[in-house]
Structures are given as structure tokens and as C-alpha cells.
Amino acid sequence: MSTHNPFLAVDRQIIGDIHTTTEVMDNLTYLCDECGSRFPGTPGERQAVEFMQEKMRAYGLQNVHAEPFAFGGWTRGTATLEILEPVQKSLPCISLPYSPAGSVEAQLVDMGEGHPDDFAARAGEIAGQIVLTTSENPAGMSRGVHRSEKYGRSLLAGAAGFLFVNHYPGTGPVTGGIGHEDGPGAVPGLGLACEDGRYLQRLLERHGQVKIRITTTDVNAPSTSWNVVGDLPGTTHPDELVMVGCHYDGHDISQGAGDPASGAVAVLEAARVLAKYTKPARTIRFVLWGVEEIGLIGSAAYTQAHAAELGAIRFYLNLDAAGTSADIQDIVLNEWPELTPVFEGWKKEMADTFAIGQSVHSFSDHFPFFVQGVPTSCMERATRRPSGGRGYGHTYYDTLDKVEIGPLRVASERAARWLIRLANEENWPITQRTPEAAQALLDTPAYRETAELRAQVDAFYAARK
Ligand SMILES: [Zn+2]
Incomplete structure (x- = not known):
């Protein structure tokens, strides 16, 4: 049984459009076969940064730019x-x-x-x-x-x-x-x-x-990378932000097709259809992060450069690798139980099948936002996998031929439909946490164990200086 869907008309436009073009796969093909790994410091990284900005502009986003940040580079x-x-x-x-x-x-x-x-x-x-x-x-x-x-x-x-x-x-x-x-x-x-x-x-x-x-x-020398940013301005609350992002850098030994590019092209595809068919109440900001694989450096640089603006973020959705396969396209809310019923309601009105999880890990670009208290989430598997594992991820074999257009389309349309709702919902049940409250959520015995080890490793490096 379906419930009333106030976004039915736009949902149909979005889904119909995504399923009657190969744009999302065309973009993935360009990023993988033309730009290569997009690893920080490679020419293909710069090429991808230009390409993603061109696409954002062509789709009609505003404020499209690449934000540089410095980091310790590494060349194999x-x-x-x-x-x-x-x-x-x-x-x-x-x-x-x-x-x-x-x-x-x-x-x-x-x-x-x-x-x-x-x-x-x-x-x-x-x-x-x-x-x-x-x-x-x-x-x-x-x-x-x-x-x-x-x-x-x-x-x-x-x-x-x-x-x-x-x-x-x-x-x-x-x-x-x-x-x-x-x-x-x-x-x-x-x-x-x-x-x-x-x-x-x-x-x-x-x-x-x-x-x-x-x-x-190997050569270790300082370098510069970029986060690519574009906005779909809000009509009635332009200063409030709903953000969606995915890193674009892969490991240098592979095309990084599943991880991360299948998520990066879903961000672009969501931007394309949302700009074409909607005028959201709040601004939707699309970001493609640099330098995630070797340390969440781009997203961390963003949270520092935009510290004054973090309070304006209603919600951040992370799409790392989200188009890889159909079994990893749930919504995992990073410990926001008040949002479970909200997503339950949206799932019904969308007549969709995703699961809704509540947990948090530190291994992608939502985490620098999470620790500042921003409400964050990931499109990923809501149920725990028995033994973890990345499949082809982080090997030579994470290549374009492993990715199918079906899951790319689902990641794109699901993200786009969540984003319309996130940007327009007037009965939003949560406010941001303090950084202290975010830390408290991480304070489990397992987290303490790894935090303790990190402190020892920090001391080890400090003693070498
Ligand atoms: Zn990734």
C-alpha cells in the first residue's frame, strides 16, 4: 500500500530521465578511462577536476568552483x-x-x-x-x-x-x-x-x-589538491544547506571505478536531474572530495575552511562507492534515531525498498562533519557484513567493467529523491550536536582501544622529530 506522495510528479521526472539516458555511465567511463585513477598529484586528477566543474556548470549549478587545499603528497x-x-x-x-x-x-x-x-x-x-x-x-x-x-x-x-x-x-x-x-x-x-x-x-x-x-x-613531497563544489540555490531558505558528496580520487593502482567513482557520478547525476526539475526550498550543495583514500584530507580541509558555515548544514549525505552494487544502497544514519521515522515515511511515499540503519564508522568523508556535530549519513549497507572485505576495492581490478548501469541509476535517483525531501521538509526533528556530544557517541570500548593506540602512535612520531 502506498501513501500520499507530495513529490510524485518530480519523482517521475527524475526516475524517467535517469532511465532514458546513459549520462551516468558516460561520466563514469570518462572518469575511469580518460582520467585514470585520479590519484592526488596525477594529471588525471586535474583533468577530472576540470571535467566535474564543466558538468556541474552544464547542469545549471551555481557557485561552481574548485577549492584548493595543501597536503603532503606521495608519488609511487x-x-x-x-x-x-x-x-x-x-x-x-x-x-x-x-x-x-x-x-x-x-x-x-x-x-x-x-x-x-x-x-x-x-x-x-x-x-x-x-x-x-x-x-x-x-x-x-x-x-x-x-x-x-x-x-x-x-x-x-x-x-x-x-x-x-x-x-x-x-x-x-x-x-x-x-x-x-x-x-x-x-x-x-x-x-x-x-x-x-x-x-x-x-x-x-x-x-x-x-x-x-x-x-x-617513493617520493614524499608537499602537494595541492581540490574539492569541487556546486550549488543548487534554495528558494526560501538559501542560507540553509543540504549537502551530498563523494570523493573522486581512487588508489593509483586502479581506475577506482566502484570506489569511489560510482558514487561520484551519482552525485553528478543527482545534480543534473535536481537542477533540471526542482527548485528546492534550501540550498543543495554538491561536493566531490579530493584525497580521501590516503586520509580524508579533502573533506577535513573543507570543514576547516568552512568552519563558520558548518552550523548551516541541515544534513550531509555521503555516497562513497554507492553505485558499486545493489546491496549497498541503504541509508545509514550516523546515530540520529529521530530521523528513522522520517526516512520510514519517505520510503513509503517513494514506494522504495532501502533499509534504514543507525551506526557510524570513521572511514569516509562524512566523518570530519560527524565529529563537528553535523547530522551525517552514508548510502551504504545497513546490515553488517559477516567478514568485511572490499571485493575488488583497493586492487588493480576495481575497473569500469565491474560496474553496471542499474546500480548507478538507483544510487542517483535514490539520492536525488532523498535530497528533494531533505531540502523541503518543514518538520525537521533534529538540530546539530556539539562536538563533545559527537565524541561521546564514539566512546565505546572498541573506540577507546583504537584511540589509545592512535595516541601511542602520535607519541612515537613526536619522539622521532
Ligand atoms: Zn571510497
Whole structure:
């Protein structure tokens, strides 16, 4: 049974338009096949920034511009991994972003899945050696243990190098940043394919000792990137903002087609249809963030540059990777229970099927807003996945051929229909939190554990200066 839908006419225009053009896939094709990874510092990044501004202007957005911000840049160099004993052999590998350049010769220490308890129990084995750990979440851990935590625990135990092994077979080496505050990490870090990591583990198991040499040649030098911004001005409350965003930078080893570009083109597609068919009461601001993958740097820079204006944001919707597949297109509200009934009502009137979740994580561009107290949300899976995992994400294989137009269209139309409602709702039940209240929401035992580790890692880096 459907309920009265005050936006029925515009919903039909939006959905009909999105489903009778290939614009969203055309934009994805351009970003992936013409611009490449769009990794910070590449020519394709600059090309994408120009393209996204041109599209926003062509769609009729106002105030379209690219906002520059400075950050610690990183450019990949060649990396090698040589087994010296008990066999002589080279394995394919890649540097992890923000790896420093260097060469380390040491024994391999296999930390498996990198359980925090194992790091505590075996710290004595790690000093001066090269840690190997996989991307798998440690068995028995109810919280996620991120790559940065495994790298941090390795540093605190005195590791001289770090090998990060993809736990998914057949998808090449895994990547992911190991920097500290947008500067280089303390010791070289390499990403390995599952198959090569398993070989190293077996070699160590059989021989007791494996000596390796890892060499990295990456360049760490200050750089500039851009957030791309465009507005659909509000008619009656132009100073109040509803924001939607997604980062556009992928990891440099891939096209970043699913993560993030499938979400970036959904932001553009929503902009196109909303500008064409609606005049929202409040301003809708569309933002495409730079430099997310190596540290949420673009969105954090925005919240600093626009600190005075954050109070005017009614709601922020994050679309990171949202067009990748149909099973990740729910609304997850970042601990705003008063908004569950609002979205329940919209779901009925939209005759749509998304689930509504309440939780928060720190791994995308909503988070710098969340910690300031802005009401935030993500289009993502509302139910927890059994073992986490990114599929093709963060590997060579996150390419255009994996993305289908169906999920791109659903991400676009769902976002657009939520945004009309978000911008026009007169009975809005929430106001912003204080930053202290946002912190209090994060204050769980799991969060305290990782916050404590971060403090120790900060102290480690401070002591090196
Ligand atoms: Zn992403």
C-alpha cells in the first residue's frame, strides 16, 4: 500500500530521465578511462577536476568552483622484495601510499591476521625485523582492525618494515595508506598478493627463518589538491544547506571505478536531474572530495575552511562507492534515531525498498562533519557484513567493467529523491550536536582501544622529530 506522495510528479521526472539516458555511465567511463585513477598529484586528477566543474556548470549549478587545499603528497616509485635466505627469489610487490623511500634487510616475522593480543605477546620478536600481516580481520575480534592499526602496532614494537598481504586470492596486491598526518610513515610498507604472501608464510613455517630485503623509492613531497563544489540555490531558505558528496580520487593502482567513482557520478547525476526539475526550498550543495583514500584530507580541509558555515548544514549525505552494487544502497544514519521515522515515511511515499540503519564508522568523508556535530549519513549497507572485505576495492581490478548501469541509476535517483525531501521538509526533528556530544557517541570500548593506540602512535612520531 502506498501513501500520499507530495513529490510524485518530480519523482517521475527524475526516475524517467535517469532511465532514458546513459549520462551516468558516460561520466563514469570518462572518469575511469580518460582520467585514470585520479590519484592526488596525477594529471588525471586535474583533468577530472576540470571535467566535474564543466558538468556541474552544464547542469545549471551555481557557485561552481574548485577549492584548493595543501597536503603532503606521495608519488609511487618502483618497489622490490628479494628473498635472500633460505632461497634467492624476487616477489612482485607495490609500495603502500606514504611509504618512505628506503632499503631494509631483515628477518621476516609472520603476524598472521595481526590480532592486537599477538602484537602484545610477540612484541619482542618484531624489533628490527619486517612484519608480515594480512588484510583479514583477526579471528575473534568483534571490531574491525584496520591496516593502520596493524602498521601502528608494528611501529610501536620496533619493526623495520611492513608487508601487507591481500587475503583475497586472485586479486593481486592490496594497497592502502600508511602515512601519519598526511606525511610519510616511519618505515617502508609493501602490498603483496595473497598467493605471494602465503608462499612467504609457508617458507617461514618450513625453514624457521626467512631473510628478505625490501626496497622502496617513493617520493614524499608537499602537494595541492581540490574539492569541487556546486550549488543548487534554495528558494526560501538559501542560507540553509543540504549537502551530498563523494570523493573522486581512487588508489593509483586502479581506475577506482566502484570506489569511489560510482558514487561520484551519482552525485553528478543527482545534480543534473535536481537542477533540471526542482527548485528546492534550501540550498543543495554538491561536493566531490579530493584525497580521501590516503586520509580524508579533502573533506577535513573543507570543514576547516568552512568552519563558520558548518552550523548551516541541515544534513550531509555521503555516497562513497554507492553505485558499486545493489546491496549497498541503504541509508545509514550516523546515530540520529529521530530521523528513522522520517526516512520510514519517505520510503513509503517513494514506494522504495532501502533499509534504514543507525551506526557510524570513521572511514569516509562524512566523518570530519560527524565529529563537528553535523547530522551525517552514508548510502551504504545497513546490515553488517559477516567478514568485511572490499571485493575488488583497493586492487588493480576495481575497473569500469565491474560496474553496471542499474546500480548507478538507483544510487542517483535514490539520492536525488532523498535530497528533494531533505531540502523541503518543514518538520525537521533534529538540530546539530556539539562536538563533545559527537565524541561521546564514539566512546565505546572498541573506540577507546583504537584511540589509545592512535595516541601511542602520535607519541612515537613526536619522539622521532
Ligand atoms: Zn571510497
